[in-house]
Amino acid sequence: MAGAALLGRLTWLVAEVVDAVQETPRVRTLVLEADGWAGHRAGQHLDVRLTAEGGYQAERSYSIASAPGEPLGITIELLDDGEVSPYLVEEVRDGDRFELRGPIGGYFVWDGSGDAPVLLIAGGSGVAPLMSMIRHRAAIGSRTPTRLLYSSRSWDDVIYRAELEQPAGGLEVVHTLTRSQPSGWTGYARRIDAELLGEVAWPASEGPRVFICGSTRFVDAAADGLVAMGYPPLSIRTERFGATG
Amino acid sequence: MKTEAMKVDGNAIGGLLIEIFGTDVTGSIGVCGSCGAEDYVATLEVYMRAPGVVGRCKTCGAVMIRIVRSETRTWLDLSGTRTIEIVES
Amino acid sequence: MSIISRGFRGRGRDGPPDRVPPGQYVTDDFPVLSAGPTPRTPLDQWTFSITGGAEPVSWTWDELRALPSEEITKDIHCVTKWSKLDTSWEGVSVDTLLEAVEHEAAYVMAFCDGGYTTNLPLEDVSDGKAWVAYTYGGEPLDPEHGGPARLLVPHLYFWKSAKWVRSLDLRDEDEPGFWESNGYHIRGDPWLEQRYWGD
Numbered sequence: 075m076a077g078a079a080l081l082g083r084l085t086w087l088v089a090e091v092v093d094a095v096q097e098t099p100r101v102r103t104l105v106l107e108a109d110g111w112a113g114h115r116a117g118q119h120l121d122v123r124l125t126a127e128g129g130y131q132a133e134r135s136y137s138i139a140s141a142p143g144e145p146l147g148i149t150i151e152l153l154d155d156g157e158v159s160p161y162l163v164e165e166v167r168d169g170d171r172f173e174l175r176g177p178i179g180g181y182f183v184w185d186g187s188g189d190a191p192v193l194l195i196a197g198g199s200g201v202a203p204l205m206s207m208i209r210h211r212a213a214i215g216s217r218t219p220t221r222l223l224y225s226s227r228s229w230d231d232v233i234y235r236a237e238l239e240q241p242a243g244g245l246e247v248v249h250t251l252t253r254s255q256p257s258g259w260t261g262y263a264r265r266i267d268a269e270l271l272g273e274v275a276w277p278a279s280e281g282p283r284v285f286i287c288g289s290t291r292f293v294d295a296a297a298d299g300l301v302a303m304g305y306p307p308l309s310i311r312t313e314r315f316g317a318t319g
Numbered sequence: 320m321k322t323e324a325m326k327v328d329g330n331a332i333g334g335l336l337i338e339i340f341g342t343d344v345t346g347s348i349g350v351c352g353s354c355g356a357e358d359y360v361a362t363l364e365v366y367m368r369a370p371g372v373v374g375r376c377k378t379c380g381a382v383m384i385r386i387v388r389s390e391t392r393t394w395l396d397l398s399g400t401r402t403i404e405i406v407e408s
Numbered sequence: 409m410s411i412i413s414r415g416f417r418g419r420g421r422d423g424p425p426d427r428v429p430p431g432q433y434v435t436d437d438f439p440v441l442s443a444g445p446t447p448r449t450p451l452d453q454w455t456f457s458i459t460g461g462a463e464p465v466s467w468t469w470d471e472l473r474a475l476p477s478e479e480i481t482k483d484i485h486c487v488t489k490w491s492k493l494d495t496s497w498e499g500v501s502v503d504t505l506l507e508a509v510e511h512e513a514a515y516v517m518a519f520c521d522g523g524y525t526t527n528l529p530l531e532d533v534s535d536g537k538a539w540v541a542y543t544y545g546g547e548p549l550d551p552e553h554g555g556p557a558r559l560l561v562p563h564l565y566f567w568k569s570a571k572w573v574r575s576l577d578l579r580d581e582d583e584p585g586f587w588e589s590n591g592y593h594i595r596g597d598p599w600l601e602q603r604y605w606g607d
Contacts, residue, residue, distance in 0.1 A: 084337055088411055102389050121334040125410040130418035130433070135331055155437075157419045165415050172413040178333040180346035181361035312362070314328045369443035370488045371569055371587065380444070382523075385540065389592030389604040394591030 086123060086173040087111060090147070091166055100152040102163045105145050108174055114138050115204045116210040117285065117313075119173045120148065120176030124158060134158045137202040137287070137313070138177065139234075141209035149233060158274040176239060177209035182285065182313045187294045191219035195266070195296045197288020198226060201233055204287055212242035212272060213256035219248040223274050225266055225292065227253040249276050266292075271299045276306035283311075290314040329363040332372055335386065338362070339395060342407055350401040353381035360403065418491060427483055429598035432491040440552045442584065447521035447551075447572050454556060456540060460578035461511035469556065472540065475500045480539065481563035484569070485598040489530060497560055499541030502533045502576070512604060513578030518559050519573040523583035528561065528568060529595070533576075537563055540573060565596040566602070 080299055093105035094170045100111045114120075119137045140147035152163040184192065184207045194204040201224055211220060220243075228251055238247050249261035250270065262270055284305065287294050293314045329336075333345045345361040356378035363374035363383060371387035374401075385396040397403070420433030451481060457466040467475070479498045519526045532538065540559040542549050551554035561568045565572030565586050572604045588594050593602040601607060 084341075086410070119330070119333070124413045124416045126416045126418050127412055130420075131410065132416075132418065135334070154385050161413075161416050170414050172416075173410055175334055178337065178343060179330055179361075180343045182330055182345070188584065216377075270562055280378065290328075312328065313330045314326070316325045316327045316367070325442065326445070366443050368439070368488060370440050370441055370486065371590065371592070373441075373442060373443040376565070382443075385590045387604070392591070393605065394605070396590050405424070 084175070084310075086175045088171055089122075089146075091168055091170045093168065093189070094166065095147075097149060098231050099234075100163070100231070101149060101233050102152075103139060103147050103149045104162065104166065105140075105147045106174070108146065108223050111146060112177075114142055114146075114177035115180075115183045116186060116206040117140060118177035118179040118206075119313075120174045121177060122148075122162075123173040123175075124161065125173070132158050135178070135315075136167070137204045137206070139209075141203040141206055143213065144209065149199060150206075151203040155171075179313075182311050183285070184210075184285060184286070186214050186216045186218065188218050188283070190283055191193045191221070191276050193275055193282050193284045194222045195222065195284065195286040195288075196224045197292030198231070199233065200286075200288030200292065200313070200315070202287070204232065204285060205234055206239075208241075208286065209244060216243060216286075219244065221248065221276075222276065223248045223250070223266070223271075225250045225252060225288070225298075227251070227258045229254075232260050241313065257293075266299065268299050268302060271296070271303060273303075274299060275303065278306075281309070283309055284311075285311050287313040288315070290316065325368070326368065327365050327375060329359070329361040329365055331367060332374070332383065333361075333366055334386075335372065339393065340388070340405060341359075342405065344405055347403055347405045349403040351376040351379060351381060351385060352382055352399045352401040354379035354403070385387060422492065423491065427493060428491050429485055429599050432485055432489055432598065432604075435490040435492055435554040437490075438492060438495075438553065439486070439487065439488075441488065441567075442552075443524060443570070444522050449521050449556075449574075451556060455574070456505075456557065458505060458509045458578065460513060461509035461574055463509070465508045467505075467531075472500060473542070473556070474578070475504055478539065480560075480601075482560075483568050484562050487565040487567055487592065487596070487598075487603050496545055497539065497541040497561075498543035499539035499557070499560060501557075502538040502540065502565065503536065503537065505540065505576075509578070511578045513580060514580045515582045516576045517583065518570040518573050518581060519575045519577065520570050521574055524570055524572070526568050526570045526572075527583055527585045527588055528564070530578075531584065532561060532564060532568075532595070533559075537561065563597070565593075565598050567592060568596055 089108035095103040136148040139149040334367040374384040423434035542557040
């Protein structure tokens with residue numbers, strides 16, 4: 075299994091921005107080209123390193139939102155006090171370069187198949203790695219029963235909204251909008267709680283696999299709620315990100 | 320920023336751990352030396368700027384891993400981890 | 409040499425060299441660094457002790473607050489390279505606390521809620537160089553920044569200013585604390601850039 079492809083995972087590669095997609099007012103996807111990029115599995119992330127004149131460096135991790143085989147894309151949310159996210163969301167333009175390494179993560183991955191149903195739970199920009207899984211599942215024509223429960227502040231904050239309105243291959247999408255809802259909204263309008271999970275998640279007896287991604291607080295609440303429903307802890311995989319931006 | 324907001328999990332240090340172990344270990348199982356709980360390295364409660372890196376057992380909170388890096392040296396303390404089973408992929 | 413990313417700037421700025429040690433940048437934030445969850449000891453259970461002397465001595469929260477205190481304004485320097493200038497604190501000088509104990513120790517080890525420890529030579533916590541601080545910026549010290557009280561030793565890297573401090577143990581020998589035993593410098597003088605072990 076050794077060889078040049080593995081070495082590419084350890085070293086920093088130079089990436090060039092080839093496209094920037096404004097997903098929502100505060101969220102942008104950067105499409106990247108990097109010589110030596112060996113591809114990824116759905117759910118993995120990469121590390122980005124920025125170097126300023128004078129040598130100051132900052133590193134951050136971002137989930138890969140694109141499906142394996144598609145052009146490499148990472149989705150970044152602008153955090154107000156952030157040091158890196160304002161640069162990536164507001165400043166960066168086509169042709170700009172920075173370093174990346176990856177793909178990283180063998181735990182939070184799904185190859186899109188399997189008989190057991192799959193529940194994906196996203197908090198805000200935590201939807202990015204789950205979107206990679208969703209896109210990969212569609213690309214391989216999988217019929218694994220899959221449901222996305224996606225919590226956003228408002229309809230305008232829903233990332234990949236148009237794509238999720240055309241779910242492929244039987245994917246079910248359930249939104250909850252926690253701060254404001256469009257007029258006429260009949261969907262969930264609150265943070266995920268036990269009752270909401272009880273209505274959206276499969277019963278534990280169906281043996282679902284679960285992937286949850288979001289802030290630490292969001293992930294802990296959702297995971298605890300499922301465990302309280304009888305989900306075995308090992309059936310739930312989680313990825314927590316902090317508020318550093 | 321609240322400490323709870325800063326706390327992440329083992330996924331966040333996946334790249335750093337590749338540099339140390341030579342392979343991705345987020346999907347490897349670690350056994351806590353304090354309470355014996357077995358769980359994926361990805362589930363460690365990780366404090367990333369502590370000023371070094373501290374990974375704590377999700378079950379009991381004990382320190383399982385500490386990492387400090389200078390430009391040229393890395394210090395690794397795994398004394399809080401009884402064993403870690405690394406499956407090479 | 410890594411490629412420079414056009415237009416990327418770190419958040420810090422250079423500061424006056426007589427106030428900013430080598431390798432540091434100045435920030436207006438007050439970053440929170442922590443090795444674990446924020447401990448929360450109720451004040452009616454909180455005590456501060458000095459052990460290892462002729463007799464252990466201990467103060468309750470009210471007793472500590474009744475001791476003579478000082479307002480100090482100091483620059484602080486974190487080993488992660490940020491410096492914050494003119495931070496204002498209020499607390500009890502460690503000299504005041506040490507007056508209550510007979511001892512011949514040369515070193516102290518600070519013990520904190522949550523299990524953190526850090527070691528210092530006695531001379532680095534004497535003669536007006538260290539405090540047990542409970543007010544920052546005119547307000548009670550926030551738990552995220554070490555409240556109800558933290559050790560404050562501004563002339564050394566800030567990992568020595570142990571948050572949630574509960575006791576100082578007087579010792580004859582210098583033993584490394586939590587970070588000193590895992591790569592950080594035994595003393596941590598920012599003006600000598602003593603960041604890592606053996607620097």
